[in-house]
């Protein structure tokens with residue numbers, strides 16, 4: 158059993174962070190690098206976002222985002238979009254559709270935060 162309560166979890170970014178210096182930051186992408194997500198490949202997900210060098214997007218590895226059973230978890234700010242079970246091969250689609258063109262990837266949205274997304278996001 159996990160002994161860390163939500164109140165004890167540290168949601169702050171870890172020291173791993175990349176910012177594209179060519180543009181002002183429009184989005185921040187947090188990729189959980191904590192226990193469950195790490196076991197499910199979140200390091201490769203973070204690397205895929207970092208290699209994208211997306212204009213205006215800050216990519217950061219984070220501590221637990223509180224969605225451990227559905228990781229790897231990715232949170233996009235400031236709009237509070239939550240993705241679950243993200244794999245490295247999903248990252249190019251998130252970059253192209255969401256970060257570059259403002260359309261979230263419905264099939265990856267976390268149902269806890271976006272319960273009806275599949276009905277209104279093409």
Ligand code: FES
Pocket residue numbers: 189190191192193194195220221222223224225226228229230
């Ligand atoms: S371990 Fe990633 S959300 Fe908790």
